[in-house]
Amino acid sequence: MTTKKAITGMIIAAAMLFSGSNSAQAVVAAPGASTSGETNVQVSVPEFIILHYYSDLTLNFAAPTQSVKEGAKAWDDVAWSTGTYEGDISLSDVKGVNSEDKVLVNLNNLWAVRGFSGSGNALISIENKQADMANDESVITMSDLKVTRNGKSEKELEVPLNGISTANATKGGVTMTLDFSKTTISGMHKGGVYKITASTI
């Protein structure tokens, strides 16, 4: 490198050094001086759901000890002829569990969900995994299982996720129909299984 080129380079370097953008932003550190800056920040919240459930549900039906008043009945479907019974009698509106094959059971607050999802909602579904509850030869059959919340009942129900807080957890229930038509003895009938699934959506 020639002397000329070296000196030229030094001059240009000096010009760049003393005219850099840093000095344009410099502040004098004196009492009262202040400066500020901004930093963008972001954080990612994962998608997940927590389902709270009861793993063991026991239903104890009370015995129907009260007398049942049937009230007046118009036997419209029955024809009487000279004192001889000729028609079938259907007592379809008889009250009381002893005469009903099926009982609708509505159970609130059997599950709760918390968490975060992209939509802020979750899908709750129920599946009848094992319908029969047995006690020897006697059987009670579960059917028509649905999840419920705020008066709605469906096989699949979309519910709001209220975040992670336990205090704000979304709670719901279950409805089912129990068929006693094959129930012949009293006592504990076991074996029924339903499955509740909660999914983020």
Add this chain to the structure above:
Amino acid sequence: MNSQADIKTGLRKRSPAFLFRQISVAPLFLASLLFFPPPICADPPVFFHKKDITLQKISPREMGNAVDGSISIDEGAIDLQLSSSGSVLNDYDINPEGYTTTAVKRRIDELWEWKILKNKNDNKPYITAEYSITGANGQRGALSNQSDPSDSIDVQIEPLPLSWSEKNNQWICTGGIDLVLDLADISKSGNYAGTITTLISIASF
């Protein structure tokens, strides 16, 4: 002596052309001094380490979850009394207690740095730093969801003590913060964003 005479002669021969060519550079140099005076009387600016910071992703474990994902929690057994018609006779509820953590903390150790020349300031200056955070939706004290700005995380800023060091005739002051993120009121996953504003002042020397 002969060699010295040769060098001087050589310089004399080359000087006029050399100086003439530097005239084109000189105005640039002078202009730079005029418009951008040397920072002899000024301290370097406050240096923010990063313009954009992505905090460590929140983990379900931080909120008391046993796993880093979805989970079902067994609340045990329940015994219900029903009438013969199927009506529930006893009061009951499902109370998912014991999992109450909704706040997580994220630390930004070195948010900013300020170097102050010691030759002007013999004593370490007294510096204060104030912080605020504003969500992308304009809400103060929050980070807002980038997909749904109505969902926002409440954020508390806890300043860390200022850190001091000395190097190359400079006081070096470094500031950081803890962000306490309260996730109790959000329901949506995804990215939450905002801007931290830092105001740094010299109270006294």
